[in-house]
Amino acid sequence: MLGFGSLAKKVLGTANDRKVKATRPLVAKINALEPEFEKLSDEEIVAKTEEFKRRYQEGESLDKLLPEAFANCREGAKRALGLRAFDVQLLGGIFLHQGNIAEMKTGEGKTLVATFPAYLNALAGKGVHVVTVNDYLAKRDADWMSKVYAQLGLTTGVVYPYQPDEEKRAAYQADITYATNNELGFDYLRDNMKSSVEEMTQRDHFYAIVDEVDSILIDEARTPLIISGPSQDRSDLYVTIDKFIPEVTPEHYELDEKQRTVTFNEEGNEFIEQRLHDSGLLPEGQSLYDPESTTIVHHVTQALRAHVLFLKDRDYIVRDGEVMLIDEFTGRMMKGRRLSDGLHQAIEAKEGVEIQPENVTLASVTFQNYFRLYDKLAGMTGTALTEAEEFAEIYKLGVVEVPTNKPIARIDEHDQVYRTTREKYDGIIESIKEAHAKGQPILVGTTSIEKSEELSNLLTAAGVPHNVLNARHHEQEAKIVADAGKLGAVTIATNMAGRGTDIKLGGNVEMQVMEALDADPEADPDEVRKRIEAQHAEEEKKVIEAGGLYVLATERHESRRIDNQLRGRSGRQGDPGRSVFFLSLEDDLMRIFGSERLDSVLSKLGMKEGEAIVHPWVNKSLEKAQAKVEARNFDIRKQLLKFDDVMNDQRKVIFSQRREIMESDDLSDVVEDMRHQVIDDLVDIYLPPKTYADQWDSDGLHNAVIEKLSLDVPVSDWADEEGVDQEAMRERLYEASDKMMAEKTEAFGAETMRNIEKQLLLQTIDAKWREHLLTLEHLRSVIGFRGYAQRDPLNEYKTESFTLFESMLNSLRGDVTQQLSQVRPLSQEEQEEMMRQFAEEQAQLGGMPPGEPEPVSPPGPQRLGFDENDPSTWGNPGRNDPCPCGSGRKFKHCHGRLA
Known part of the structure; x- marks a missing residue:
């Protein structure tokens, strides 16, 4: 019997259905304009853009311009890329323009969807930012979609790390700018450390479309972006403390895996205190509880966290003598990202690599507060509904589920739960061998590098050929993903969130064409494409007969969203496929959050070794456990935001004051x-x-x-x-x-x-x-x-x-x-005395002989706060600029020579 809620939904439709239904007439209006825009020449399409801009300047709203602008954009994309946007893609574009998150399944063409609202909002002339999760995607999407924007008469820019300032400024001046969330945040902070308006790179924060919005605005929201400078070197202290941490036993500390915290108990404190006295780090008569011991206690606690909470090949890897963090949500290396408060140094000491000095914060902002700077924000992802409450509360973003272009044909099977990890792995290997035997491509999802390599060894032992995609094999990512849909392919991947490359059944034609042309540059591209397309059609047919892509997950993630992303890799664009999760009671999520009742129920059922329980009840209890974790993480982020809001208000005051000072000619x-x-x-x-x-x-x-x-x-x-x-x-x-x-x-x-x-x-x-x-x-x-x-x-x-x-x-x-x-100008005597001293210094350094100083320009004012012995007070003069000491010499011949 249906409940009242279910009955109402059946009769009235869900709120989401009503939103989609209300937007359909707008799509019909765009479609009705198609014949008119098809007749336009390329020049007339560009002229339309200019006409829209003029109408906007004269007071017509973007909402009013939407049908014509979308029709023009669809025509531009059709000519530039040969792609005609489906109605559901137009729907997604409309929701994005309205400032919503469009939830669209994998393979529904989100990259093209973003061009519609980006084009419409760019008509306002204030710049539109399209945000992606990594530099590869930012460059790829900008390169690909710039053809559409060029067809429409708009400019495209792309922002990437270590980009020259002039190039970066030009990228931000473009109509549409593609960039990663990290680079946008860092540029905002850098701009607010510049000393003149001309040096700033960003302009208005008018409208942003965030791709993989859940990854950026939720998963990364707790991590503040920090620009820092080095502080004093304390590497000896880290190494000394690290030596006796391995002697610490589980009896010495309290570990809370749910909260990811570890603290010494009384027994541990006594043990550590004794070891610190023995090593001379803690003076005799001083205890850990004395105020003077605060710093040493902090370092000891960080060393304990480094050993107990941070595991190699799960949280970080060591590459080229450097500790590289791994993003828990995407499995990618986070180059240049470091843990703060001495924790990264503690991990470096643990791994025996060179310890980089600690940093002091020069400027910081969280993604939550950076993205709330925009007048209008929108986002796209395959999975957002589970976090709809957080998007609404923190970012004022609604979530709208956009229907798929073709019905989903993927079969999502119930979870298979085993008693032990060993039994689970036996079941996984058996299932892989079975699917591999009939040529079905398999994507195996793992939660860490360690587990992906463990599974790889088991598959090698079982004689199953396969590829491994994790942070160690980051460079071959696109190639491995492109091949994952080939007949009989087995791919092990660590967290497939936001990979940005679709898994196409039968393999990726474009990638194969590029490879063939690289191998034989003399070959005729058209001939090569024809041959590969024919092979692909044959292989695709076989893969479909084998059942499409089989997604096999080896564990559930803390977040339902990450599980849904993995599932969504199969069954794109109406393809057949199946997905199943293999779990054991020893998995982290089950062990920490699953109920003990589950184990007792399985015992009572008298399950035999190697048997799995498969029941919708198990799925439900797991989803409840995941929902609890998600709610707890939301509370943590909400609390963090409340604290950061306090600093954010002050940050806005300081940054706006700086801006006013820079823009003013007379202070x-x-x-x-x-x-x-x-x-x-x-x-x-x-x-x-x-x-x-x-x-x-x-x-x-x-x-x-x-x-x-x-x-x-x-x-x-x-x-x-x-x-x-x-x-x-x-x-x-x-x-x-x-x-x-x-x-x-x-x-x-x-x-x-x-x-x-x-x-x-x-x-x-x-x-x-x-x-x-x-x-x-x-x-x-x-x-x-x-x-x-x-x-x-x-x-x-x-x-x-x-x-x-x-x-x-x-x-x-x-x-x-x-x-x-x-502040005062130097007197003639002081200038002469400075010249004399300089000439003597040069002679001692093997430079010019005394009495023959190089001709100089007239002395200028000394740089404010200039200190002969502190290079940080010298500013950043070019080699040929006047020296900040006020001598009138070029920097390279003065203090630049000594630096």
């Missing part, structure tokens, strides 16, 4: 306000309000004015004058400081002085922001303990971080004022 008023504020504060401290002159500390004020303003004025004499109050003292100090700055401006020249003010303001803001980020990191690490005092850690964090932000802005004023007061 003398800002600097003057800061100086006057500093004077106000000094007067309030030394001459408190509502006090008499005999209670003033005029000597203290005199010394503070010398220190903060480089002004030696008769403060004490003024204070002794009859009828002088705090206001009068304030006015006199204003006047004296203004006069001094006016003299400096005259000495340097107005233009130079304005530039000095701008650069000094930016440098000081950046330095203060870096310090503030570090303070907030430390605050975050201890704020949780406030919960023990019945106080809400989040509210405490908000209050304290706001106080810290205020004090940062106050100290910013003081620092800028003090540094500007100390």
